[in-house]
Amino acid sequence: MNNYYALLALDLANERWREAEDLRLARLVREARGGEGWSYDWLPESDDRSGLRRALARATAAVSLGAAAATRRLDGGIADDLGLASD
Secondary structure (H helix, E strand, C coil): CHHHHHHHHHHHHHHHHHHHHHHHHHHHHHHHHCCCCCCCCCCCCCCHHHHHHHHHHHHHHHHHHHHHHHHHHHHHHHHHHHCCCCC
16 A cells, blocks of 8 residues: 555655746746747646645645555564564
8 A cells, every 4th residue: 555655655756846847947948038028828827726735735745654664563563462573
């Protein structure tokens, strides 16, 4: 299950990189064209929801890390009870 969260985190990081690259290229085009009098409906605009997505991603990562730590402790405790602990 933790591998799934790691893949989600990588996907989110890649998505953020692509969005940042799109915005950077859009800014370069606007600056090159003078920035006024041109219609750029196809260019991406900054998204106010990105902060919310980042906060949600951080919260999800924190929950995932906490669950992984709790699972390791639980597995270690069960292994100790069964005498299977590897030191």
